[in-house]
Amino acid sequence: MKSNRAQERVQEAQATEEDARLRDDIRLLGRILGDTVRDQEGADVFELVERIRQTSVRFHRDEDRQARQELESILNSMSIADTVRIVRAFSYFSHLANIAEDHNNIRQMRSRASAKGGGGMLAETLAHATAAGLKPADLRKFFASALVSPVLTAHPTEVRRKSTMDREMEIAALLDRRERMQMTPDEREASDEALRRAVLTLWQTNLLRRTKLTVLDEVTNGLAFYDYTFLREVPRLLCALEDHLDNGGESAGELASFLRMGSWIGGDRDGNPFVTAEVMRGTLKLQSSLVLHYYLEELHVLGGELSIAAHLADISDDLRGLAERSPDTSPHRRGEPYRLAVSGIYARLTATAKKLGVQISRPPVGEGAAYTSVREFQGDLDILHRSLISNNARVIARGRLRLLRRAVDCFGFHLARLDIRQNSAVHERTVAELLDTAMPGMSYLALGEDARVGLLLSELRNARPLVSQFVKYSDETVGELDVFRAAAEAHAKFGADVIPQCIISMCKGMSDMLEVALLLKEVGLIDPSGRSAVNIVPLFETIEDLQASSAIMDRMLALHDYRRLVDSRGAVQEVMLGYSDSNKDGGFVTSGWELYKAEIGLVEIFERHGVRLRLFHGRGGSVGRGGGPSYDAIIAQPGGAVNGQIRITEQGEIISSKYSNAEVGRNNLEILAAATLEASLLHPRQPAPKREYLTAMDRLSELAFKAYRGLVYETDGFVDYFWASTVINEIATLNIGSRPASRKKTRAIEDLRAIPWVFSWAQCRLMLPGWYGFGSAVETWIAENPDRGMAFLKELYREWPFFRMLLSNMDMVLAKSSIAIASRYAELVPDEELRRTIFGRIRHEWELVVRTLHEIMGQERLLQGNPLLERSVRHRFPYLDPLNHVQVELLRAHRAHSPDEQVLRGIQLTINGISAGLRNTG
CATH class of the missing domain: 1.20.1440.90 (Phosphoenolpyruvate/pyruvate domain)
Incomplete structure (x- = not known):
């Protein structure tokens, strides 16, 4: 007991020291920024920044009415020009705080590695594997067939320009050099001047893009991370792992390169007509x-x-x-x-x-x-x-x-494996036109599913082409065929690794997969003998599609012709699971649960067919889109779901936060590899959850689904409330991506893309997609189960990694929310009765979820069990909250049709600053 207490005291002392060093870095950068604001904008602007910050702290702490009135008075009295200056100051502070935090994280990684005798998380996991009796030869065999693939996507939640990122990296490098070097007074003075120069340059650099991004701009931005991190750190990681497995002896041969980069940027056509x-x-x-x-x-x-x-x-x-x-x-x-x-x-x-x-x-x-x-x-x-x-x-x-x-x-010569992706409805229309043209009198779209499957299989066996050079096809069909032909050209030019996957969005049945097979056959990527040069990957996105996924794959793998294609790809079938759309469709709790159940079902089906399952997790940056700590997410997968191979999307601002710094990037790559190894070898067949756990979760999911759907899809006026109380309209004015925000030109939630849906809720600090429905579900479940009650839910949290991760992610996202600030956005809704009714329901559920989490997790405040993140959030709120208050006032002016063009620019700057402050917002 004494040694435990002593260890706790040492850890507390280390945490206090780390916190102090982080505060010192934040104060240093904050002081330099303050001096820059004073020098560039005047003392009165600097003093105004401080007044707003201090008043905002009082308002955030206890929703002080007097502080609120004072804050509104300050904001209303400012000119638009001063407002923009204030927004820039607080936005830049968020960016600088991120730099200080990343620097602190690197400091902690080094400290942990030194304490453990060198090596990061991967070395630690390998030590666990050795302790479990696994030999280097066993691990080499595992990595020979393993695949860990982060896949970069260009989803529009990264609001920073590369120019600002480059300046921030310069500041980060200067901080790092100050810590590593023992500087003379002259060197310290030169370092201070270099920091001031970099901060001033950052201040005078545009935060916002002046022009709309093209797809190739997005490609260029994505490629920057290869210069920053991937080109050097991926090889270094693999070589270090190889050395570890050689264990100082003679080389046992080179380790397989199981870590492969993937990309959607420039190949993802789903809803993006510009690709x-x-x-x-x-x-x-x-x-x-x-x-x-x-x-x-x-x-x-x-x-x-x-x-x-x-x-x-x-x-x-x-x-x-x-x-x-x-x-x-x-x-x-x-x-x-x-x-x-x-x-x-x-x-x-x-x-x-x-x-x-x-x-x-x-x-x-x-x-x-x-x-x-x-x-x-x-x-x-x-x-x-x-x-x-x-x-x-x-x-x-x-x-x-x-x-x-x-x-x-x-x-290779291709750099990253590019996936091509398209919506199943587009494939369906393309194939229908080809078949109807080749077979006069045929109406493919009028056929039932079984008839379609039969026809498609017969066409796959037929060596003759469907496309005729004498027929004029629709622009959509011509465009789709051109993409498949370009994929075939790329295979001939760069090799088969260049485009190894064709992903089918909104896959709902067998015909959706066979239609893609037919289009691949048309360009020679599938030959009549049943060999395929490309993996056909279904993406199951909605709750209904997730529930149907196992049955669809069971029938597909039973088809002789399709199974030949799978066998030609090494008897590996990839299945992609969509976190974002399932969340928008059914809410956070139900989405997470249906994904988990779908994985269990798929593991069973694939084992029965003797086919290796590779899951591709379409996770976003935010918890509302499947985000959260990657290690915990992989470890919490059901038994057999990882099995040595995993692909995961890296999206939006998460890419820059993980991979713009080489050391942080290396650590994140190690985390993915370590979690894959641990989930596959150290507990590949962890005991299935108790039946009573599954039954309870089924009911909790059902109740949460009812609460979420009841608010979002079944409450009259909710769509109007959403569009009025968030920045969804204004997000569309930012030049942050090439893809439209909605699939169709409507205001319906169903047609809205999941990314702007989540991004909008983050901006107004509600983060509703990351928690809504859980409190109501628990309240009803306890009323239905008084004999088990809260004690049983505490057991679930203690014993079941899935449930623990679910609550941990809610804890994180709620800590970044603010019901006080959200109440100000609610006031933007012109219909007072609608505002009172809907925000009242949201506030009630928020309070209920927070109380419920505290009780189940045994904590008194949010993030009590994650002090590092708690301190991070606490440090940034005084600078983040004012941006929300200013954003509300600018939204009022903009929606009142202010003629001043700086109003919209100010809103765009607040979106940038809030996104930077929250970090994982979309």
Whole structure:
């Protein structure tokens, strides 16, 4: 007991020290920002910022009526110009606070790694695996067939420009340098000046984009994270893991590159008319250009490093042959075979780049033949590697060459695996036009599901093409066929890894999957013998579709013709699960529960068919869209659902928060790998939840669904309340994405995309999609089960990872909410009775959920069990809350048709600042 108390005191002391250091960083950056505001905008603006901040703190703390009146008085008395200045000041503080927090997180990661003798979460998980009796050979075998794939998407919740991100990264680097270096007084003074210079530059940089993003702009923004993190950290992580499994002995061979980057940016056509075949070709060219330039630069530096003289070190015959084939005729390198070999590789890679349409800035020393495949390029690098190893130069082989070889294995000539995605309704219309044209008198759309399946299967067996060059098809059909043809071209140009998945949004039946198979066959990506070059991936999104998913896949895998396609892909079938639309459809509790049950059903079906299931989790950044800590989410999956392979979307502002800093990015990649390993090997068959747990959760879900649907879809006037009390209209004015906010031109919640739905609720600080319905569900369940009551729910929380994660995510999202601030947004609703009724229901449910969570989790305040996040939220509220208050006043002016164009600009700036302050908002 004494040792436990002593350990607790040590941990408390460490937490206090960490908190103090974080506060110091925030104060440093805040002070510099304050000085910048005073210098650039005047002392009166700086003093106004402070008055608003202090008054906002009082209002947030206890909904002080006097503070509210004072705050409204201050805001109403400001000119629009001053309002915009105030908004910029608070917005920039949110960005700077994020930098300080990230810096503190890195500090803690280093501290933990030092305390444990080095290594991050992956090393810790490997130690657990070793303690559980798993040998390095077992782990190597696991990784040989494993797949961990973060998939970047361009969903519009990242409101920051790359220009501001670059300045923020500069500030972060300066903070890091101050901590790592023992500076002289002069160096410290220079560091202070550099920080002030960076903050001033940030202050004078536009927070908002002036023009609408194109899809290729989104591609370019996404590719920046390869420069920041992926190109270097993915190879380093894999090499470090390989070393760990070698355990200091002789190498057991190279570890499989199980960590693969994926992307939807430039291939996701669902609801985005701007993603065309030409855009997809442009996307692949940009991707290829980035990775080839990286390889060429690394080769250039490698050539400088490998100055090994032939008379001082032996070389292999293969290396000698490679050097002799080099076009490099410089007399200075005549006796340096490795440099000659690298020059020859560089020349061949330059020719490859030219063949792929990539412009190269540094020319080769001579002409070389283009590589026919990435494997041929790898083969030449392997010759360098083997020659060094065989001639006692292993330490040299383990340097830049090793990381380059690993990068080539991970990224190929295509960089990231691009998924193509389209809505099932579009596929259906395309196939219907092709079939109806080829078979006069046919009406495909009039056929029932069984008849469609039979017809599609017969067409899959038929070698003749459906498309005729003599028929004029609709623009939609032409566009879809062009995309599939571009995918086939990409396979021929870059290899099969370039586009390995075709995803079907809103998949509702077998015919939706077979229609895609038919379109793939039409362009040669499926051949008549039953071999497929692409995975056909159904995306089950709504509650109803999740419930039907197991039965659909059971019937699909029983079809001989479809099973041949699956077997040709290594007997692996990927299934994507949609978190966002299921949440919008049925609420947070029911969405989470139906996803969990769907996974259980799919695991059972796939085991019966002898097919490996790979789940692709379509998680958003916010809890309302499946977000939350990745490690906890993976570990909480039902037994057998991970099984060594997992793909997860990384969306919106979550991408920059996870991957713009290389060290943070490396840690997040390790978390994904560690969680996959742990879920697959350490408890792959954890005991199924007790039957009474499942029964209770079924009822809680049913009750929560009823409460959520009752508010969102069955309350008269709710749509009007939503559009009036949130910034949904104004979000559309931001240049933050190429995709429209709604699928159709209506105000219906059903047609609204899940991203702006969640984003809007976050802006007004209600975060309704992340908690609504749970309190009512628990209240009714306890009334129905007085014998078990709260004690049973506490047992669920204690014993069941799924239930614990559900409540933990609600705890997090509620801590970022503010019912006091939300009440101000409710006042934007012009209909007083509608406002009173609906906000009254929301407030009641919010209070009920908070009380319920506290009781089940055994806590007195939100985030009591997560002190680090609690402190983070506490630090940022004084600067975040004023942005909400200002946003409300600007919305009033905008909706009163203020002619001042700065009003809308001010609203856009508040959206940026609030998003930055909350971090995982969409």
